[in-house]
Amino acid sequence: MKRFLVYAMLLAGGLLGACQGGGEAPVASEELAPGVIKLSAGSIDPFTPYAVLGGQPLTEAMERLPEAELPFDIDDILIEVNGRGCQVTVPLADGEQLYGFGMQYGTFGHRGTRKRPVVNDNPLNDLGYSHAPQPFYVSSKGYGILVNTARYTTFLCGSNTKISQNARATEGNREKIADDPSQLYDNRAGGNQVFIDIPGAKGVEVFVITGPEVAGVVKRYNLLSGGGCLPPLWGLGFKYRVKGDATRDSVYRFARYFRDNRIPCDVLGLEPGWQTATYSCSYVWSDERFPGHRAMLDSLRREGYKINLWEHAYVHPSSPIRQEMEPYAGDFLVWNGLVPDFLLPEARRVFGDYHQGLIDEGISGFKLDECDNSNIAFGSATWCFPDLAKFPSGIDGEQMHQLFGSLYVNTVDDLYRRMNLRAYQDYRSSGLFMSARSAVLYSDTYDHRQYIQALCNSAFGGLLWCPEVREARSAADFFHRLHTVLLSPQAMVNAWYLQYAPWLQFDRGKNERGEFLPEAEEYESYARKLIDLRMQLLPYLYYAFYVYRTEGLPPFRPLLMDYPADERLRDLSDQYLIGDGLMAAPLYGDGDTRRVYFPEGVWYDFNTNERYEGGREYEITVRFDQLPLFVRQGTLLPLAEPVQYVDAETVFRLHCRAYGTDEASCRLFEDDGTTYDFEQGKFNIVTLRASGGQVSLERTGGYDGRRYEVTGCEFID
Amino acid sequence: MKRFLVYAMLLAGGLLGACQGGGEAPVASEELAPGVIKLSAGSIDPFTPYAVLGGQPLTEAMERLPEAELPFDIDDILIEVNGRGCQVTVPLADGEQLYGFGMQYGTFGHRGTRKRPVVNDNPLNDLGYSHAPQPFYVSSKGYGILVNTARYTTFLCGSNTKISQNARATEGNREKIADDPSQLYDNRAGGNQVFIDIPGAKGVEVFVITGPEVAGVVKRYNLLSGGGCLPPLWGLGFKYRVKGDATRDSVYRFARYFRDNRIPCDVLGLEPGWQTATYSCSYVWSDERFPGHRAMLDSLRREGYKINLWEHAYVHPSSPIRQEMEPYAGDFLVWNGLVPDFLLPEARRVFGDYHQGLIDEGISGFKLDECDNSNIAFGSATWCFPDLAKFPSGIDGEQMHQLFGSLYVNTVDDLYRRMNLRAYQDYRSSGLFMSARSAVLYSDTYDHRQYIQALCNSAFGGLLWCPEVREARSAADFFHRLHTVLLSPQAMVNAWYLQYAPWLQFDRGKNERGEFLPEAEEYESYARKLIDLRMQLLPYLYYAFYVYRTEGLPPFRPLLMDYPADERLRDLSDQYLIGDGLMAAPLYGDGDTRRVYFPEGVWYDFNTNERYEGGREYEITVRFDQLPLFVRQGTLLPLAEPVQYVDAETVFRLHCRAYGTDEASCRLFEDDGTTYDFEQGKFNIVTLRASGGQVSLERTGGYDGRRYEVTGCEFID
Secondary structure, eight states: OOOOOSOOOTTTOOOOEEEEOBSSSEEEEEEEETTEEEEEEEOOOTTOHHHHHOOOOOHHHHHHSOOOOOSSOGGGSEEEEETTEEEEEEEOOTTOOEEEEESOSSOSSOTTSEEOOOBOSSOGGGSSOBSSEEEEEEETTTEEEEEOOOSOOEEEESOOEEGGGOTTTTOOOOSOOOOSHHHHHSOOOOOSEEEEEEETOSEEEEEEEEOSHHHHHHHHHHHHTTOOOOOOGGGGSEEEEOOTTOOHHHHHHHHHHHHHTTOOOSEEEEOGGGBSOTTTBOOOBOTTTSTTHHHHHHHHHHTTOEEEEEEOSOBOTTSTTHHHHGGGBOSEEBTTBBOBOTTSHHHHHHHHHHHHHHHHTTEEEEEEOSOSOOTTTOTTOOOSOOTTOBOTTSOBHHHHHHHHHHHHHHHHHHHHHHTTOOOOEEESOOOTTOTTSOEEEOOSOOOHHHHHHHHHHHGGGTOOBOOOOSOOSSHHHHHHHHHHHHTSSSEEEEOTTOSSOTTTOOSHHHHHTTOOOTTHHHHHHHHHHHHHHHHHTHHHHHHHHHHHHHHOOOSEEOGGGTOTTOGGGGGOOSOEEETTTEEEOOOOSSSSEEEEEEOSSEEEETTTOOEEETTEEEEEEOOTTSOOEEEETTOEEEEEOOOSSOOTTOOEEEEEEEESOSSEEEEEEESOSSSSGGGGTOOEEEEEEEETTEEEEEEEESOOOOOEEEEEEEEEO | OOOOOSOOOTTTOOOOEEEEOBSSSEEEEEEEETTEEEEEEEOOOTTOHHHHHOOOOOHHHHHHSOOOOOSSOGGGSEEEEETTEEEEEEEOOTTOOEEEEESOSSOSSOTTSEEOOOBOSSOGGGSSOBSSEEEEEEETTTEEEEEOOOSOOEEEESOOEEGGGOTTTTOOOOSOOOOSHHHHHSOOOOOSEEEEEEETOSEEEEEEEEOSHHHHHHHHHHHHTTOOOOOOGGGGSEEEEOOTTOOHHHHHHHHHHHHHTTOOOOEEEEOGGGBSOTTTBOOOBOTTTSTTHHHHHHHHHHTTOEEEEEEOSOBOTTSTTHHHHGGGBOSEEBTTBBOBOTTSHHHHHHHHHHHHHHHHTTEEEEEEOSOSOOTTTOTTOOOSOOTTOBOTTSOBHHHHHHHHHHHHHHHHHHHHHHTTOOOOEEESOOOTTOTTSOEEEOOSOOOHHHHHHHHHHHGGGTOOBOOOOSOOSSHHHHHHHHHHHHTSSSEEEEOTTOSSOTTTOOSHHHHHTTOOOTTHHHHHHHHHHHHHHHHHTHHHHHHHHHHHHHHOOOSEEOGGGTOTTOGGGGGOOSOEEETTTEEEOOOOSSSSEEEEEEOSSEEEETTTOOEEETTEEEEEEOOTTSOOEEEETTOEEEEEOOOSSOOTTOOEEEEEEEESOSSEEEEEEESOSSSSGGGGTOOEEEEEEEETTEEEEEEEESOOOOOEEEEEEEEEO
16 A cells, blocks of 8 residues: 555645546545545545535544554556446455445345445335445455535445456356246356445545554544533433324323423424425414413423424425525425525524524424435335425535435534534435534434444445334333334434323324323333433443544444454344443344344343343343343443433433453543533543442543532443 | 438438537537437547447438427437536426336336446346347337447436426425424426436537437337347247256257257357356367267257347457457456457457357357456445446446447347348347347346336337246246246246246246156146237237337337327336237235236237227236236237247138227238348338238238248137
C-alpha cells in the first residue's frame, strides 16, 4: 500500500498525489482524515453526502487508532469516468467477506450478491433497498470502501465474473441437467473484484477507510462522521407510542396506567391524530382531539413524561407554513403536501422556526415518518416525490431521496442543539455520516429475525435501529420481540394501532375491542419486570454510548467486531454485543430455547448465573420474564435500582455483579443527562472497583452533580 | 393538433418543423410514417430500438388507415434535456386510461401506477419489469407514446402530482386517521400528466402514434414495425417440450406416444440435455444422450415431427465457437459463457454460421432461453451480465439488456429467412419493433390469471405470448391451463421437468416416478379432444395471422380493441378475442364455471350453441374437454378435420358453422405454409360463403396448391 505521509487539510482538499486509475480520468488521492484516503476522479457532484451531511471529524481520536495496511495496493482501485457515468473496481481476495451497506435486513455477509443501497421503505428481495442505505461496505480484511455519492449506486459484490478474470473459464457445468429453476439460477459465478456502478455521475469520490480489523474501520468511519451520538439519559428509558387516533383523555389514561402500575415510562409518543391534518401534515394541534393541549403537556411533564410528536415533512395546504414554504419546495407534491428543500437555509428556517414553537411548548422530540421513499418496491405505491423531481437547490429527486431523511432529522436536531438540549428522535430514513445525530431508525416491516440482523448490520454504518413490537401471534412471539426491543438502542413499544398495551392483549382485533387475555395480569407483571431490567441497565448503556461518542465503537454490534479471528462469527447475525461485557441472543421462534454461540473465554447467564465455555454452542432457555442476556467473564456489571423515569434529580443506586473474578472494574459516564455541556468538560468518569468482596466508587471530571451511588456487589463464580 | 402535410422520407429523417418543447432543447418533429410523428431533442443515442431493430414499415397499409386527431396539441408534449438525462411530459385527460408497456402481468390499465418497463425474468410487484418490456403506451383516447430508447425508463402514469397542477391542493385528508399501512399508502395522488424519466440520455426520440382508437394505434405500431408475423402453418399446431434430461430413447418414446395414441403433435422440443455443456452452452450434440442424433432427426422427420432445440446465447468454454467469438463478446461472462455482441455483424456471423450447421441437420427452430435478465429482482440472483458491462460495439450492459433478446432472435430468424423458411421460435425476451418476427414469448412465472392478462397486454405491442402448462394442483387447474395454452398463439406444453405427459399425472413428483392418475386414460382422451379442437381451428387462426401480417391487427387481443365505446371493457383482461369471430374466456379458478361478459350483439357458446345477449354477464360452465370459446353472431366458422400434423401435402377438410345467420362468409389464407413466397404473391385468398343452407368456396391469387376443401355447413340459431 502507498502510504500518505502528510495529513491533508480537511477543508482545503489539496491533492497529495495523482495517479492513473486505469480508466479515462486521472485519479487524485488525499488523506481526508487519519487513515481515510479519498480518491477522486472527474467532476464531483455538488450534493455528495459528505459535502452535505459531513460533520467535524474527531481527528484526535482517529490518530489514536493503530495504523493499518490495506490488503492490496491502493492503485488497484480503478475508477473510470465515461458516458455511462462512473464505475469503480475494487480487488476482492479469496475468503474475504463484505458487510454493511446500511441498515440491511436480508443478508449479513454480502459477498456473492448484488446490492443496490437505495432508500426505500421495503427491503425488497434483499436488493439492498432500505430505510437507511449506505454505499459503504466494510471488509473482513479490515478496510472499508465508501462511495461518496447520493446517486443510486449498485455494488456487484463478487457476484459477477469479468472475461479478463477468466481463470475458471475452462470449467463449466457439463454434466448436470438442472430440473428446477432454483438450481438453474443459483449464482455459480465468482469474482475477485467488486464492481461499482454509479450511472449518470461525471465524477466520483471514493473514501478508503483503513482499520485495523472491522472494528477499526467502523470506529474510523464514525469518528470521521463526528463520533457517535450521546442520547439524553431519559432517552435510554422506556418509550410508549399511543394509538394514532388517541385523544387527550386516552393519553391521560396511558399516563396514569404506567404510573399506577409502576411500569417505568419516560416518553409518550403521539401519532398523527394530534394534528388537524395529516397525510400531508398541518403541524397544528387538533383542538377537537386535544383541547387545551398546553395544559395537557404541562400536566404530563409534571408526571415525569417527555412528549414526542409524530409528523412527516410534507406540508399540508392548511398548514401555517404552506405559503412561506412554497418557494423552497420541490416541484412535486406528496399527498398534496409541499416537499421542503432542506438543502436551502430558507426551507430549514421556515420549517425550524415553526417547530421551535412546538418545542417551546414542551415537546422533547419528533418521530419523523415517511422521509424514506416507496417508489421502487411496488408499481402502485408512488406516494413519494419521483426521482425526476427538481428542487430549487438544483438537486434532483433521486439524490434528494438518498439525503432527505438525514436532512430532515438534522433540521429538527439542530433546533435542540441550539437550545443546548440533546434530543432522541425516531426517524425512518438515514444514510451516510449520521452517527453523531441522536436519532433511532424504525420500520413497519415486521420480521423478528430480520430485526435482529438489522441491528447487527446497522452497526457497520453508525446507525441506531429500534426493532418494533406491537401485535404478536403468540405470547412467545410477543415477549421475544419485547426482549429484543428492550435490548436495542431505544426501548420503545410502537403501538400506533393498538388501543391498550400489547401485553394485555397482543391480538390486534381483540385489543381494539378491549378483550384482554386471561393471562393479562401475569403478562403485565412480566412486562413490568422486563422494563425494570432495561432501567437497571441504564448506567451501563449510557457509558457504552459515551464510548460510541468518543471512540466510535457502536454500543450494539455484531460479535465479529470484537472477535475478528473467530471464523464462526463471520455469518453470525442473530446475537450481538452490548457495550463491553454483555451479549444478547434474542429468541425469535415460538419455543422457549435457542442455540447460542459463545465466543472465546467464559460467559455467564444473566438470569441463572450458569457458566458457559467459549468456542461452543449451547441450548439456552429464556423465560418470558427474563432477558436473553449473557455476561463476559471479568465484567463488573452495575445494575441500577429501577426508577419510573429519569429526570434532572435522578440518582441511580447501583448494585454490582462481578462475574468470575474477584477483581474487576467498570466505568460510568456522569453528566446532567440532557445538555451538550459535557463537550465543555462538564462530565465525570466514575470508576467502580470490586475487590476483596467490596466495591468502591471514584470519580474524576468537571461535573458537580452526582448521578451514581453504589450499594454493594455480588461476586458470581 | 398540428397537422403534418408532407410525408417525410423515412430514412432521410429530414426535419419538417421545429418547435420549442418547453425544456432546454429545441424539439424537432417529423412524420416518420403515415400517422406516426417523431419528436426529437438533444443528441440521440446510437443504439435506439428503432435504429437497431426497426424493419421496413408497411407504409401503404398505414396510409389506408383513417386519419386521426390527437386529443391534445402535440406542442403540449414537453421534452427536457438536462444534467439528469431527458424527461418527457405528456398530457393526460380525466378518465383516460393507459395500456401496454409490453408483456405485463400485473396490471391492465396502468393509470395511477409507476411503470418501469425493464427487461427481467420476474414481474416483481408490478413494477413494469417483464421479459418483454416496452417504453410504449397506448391511450384509450386513441394515440400511443413510444420512447425510442434502450435506456431504463420510468413512466409515472398519472401517479404523481406536480406542484404547478395544484388544483386539488386545498383538499386534503383532514379527518381520517389511518390505522393500517395499506390505508396510509394508497395512492391518493392524481395527476393530469404522464412524466417520463430517461436518466443518462443526452437526447431522446418520442414517437407519437395516432389511431383512430386503440386498435388503430396498435395497427399503426405493428405496420411501422413491418407488420405482424406469419408463422409457418405447422407452427400453429401442437408443440411438446420433453424433459430437460431426455435421451434419444425418451424422445422416441414421446414421438411414438403421440402417434400411437392419435394425439396431434407437430413439434418436439428438446431441452438442455441435447448439448455436451449447458449453462453456458456448447451447442454440440451430446453423443452420450443422443448417439447418432442425425439418424434420430431423420427418423422423427419421417414421422412428421419438427424438432426445436433449447439453448441460450452464452458461449461455453468448450464450444467450437468460443475462441472465434472472443473478440466480439462483452466484457462480462454469464455462467462462464461469452456474451456475443449481436450488434456486430461479426458476432452474428460466427453465431449464425455455426447454427446454420444445426439447421441444416434438420432443426426447425430454437427455444432461446435466458436472453432476459435476472439482475434486478433478487439481490442474490445475478446470473446475467451487469448493467455496467461493455460491449465492443460501444453499447453498455443496461441498453444491451433491453435489446439482447430481440437481437438474438433476429440473428437466428435471419438464418431461416435466408433459406426462405419461416421459423416459429420460442424466446424469453423481446421489446419494441418485433411484431414481424415469428417467435413467441414464454416464461416460468406460473400464475394462470396473470397469463391470461399477459396475453391481453402483449397485444398492445406486437408481441405473441404463450402461457405455460406443466404441473398443476388439480385436474381443474391443469385443464384450465391447457385451455388457455390451446387458445394462444402457440399451443405448447412446456413440460421441461416432467417425465410423462402431464395429463397422465399433473403432480410433479408422482409424474417423475411414473405413478399415473386413476383417471389417466380419461384425461388423455380429454387432452386428445382438446388438441384436436386446436387443430380444427388452424385454418381460422392462419387467416387471423395473415390479417396481422398485412393490417397489423393482433390475432389475439383484448375486447376493448374491437369495442372501444364499451366502458365495461376498459378493465377486462381475462377474456380476449381470437380473429374476428371468436372470444375466449378461460376458467382459472378451481370450479367449472366463471362469469363471462359479452360485448354488444349476440354470442353463441362454441360447445353448446347456447345464445347470449351482449352487454351482459353470464355464468358459464366449461367442461374439462371443452374449450372456453364463444362465437360472434354472423360468423362463418370453418372447422377443419383434425390432422395429426401439418406437412407440405396437408389439405384441410372444412366443415363450417354459420352462427345466427343464413348468409355469412369468411376468408382463408392459402400458401405453401412454410416459405416467404407469399410476399411475392404466391398465395390465395379463399372465400367461403354460406347461403341458403349451402356453402361455397372461391379462391383468388397466385398460389397453385390447394389446402382447403369444404365439406358442408351447419346453421346455428
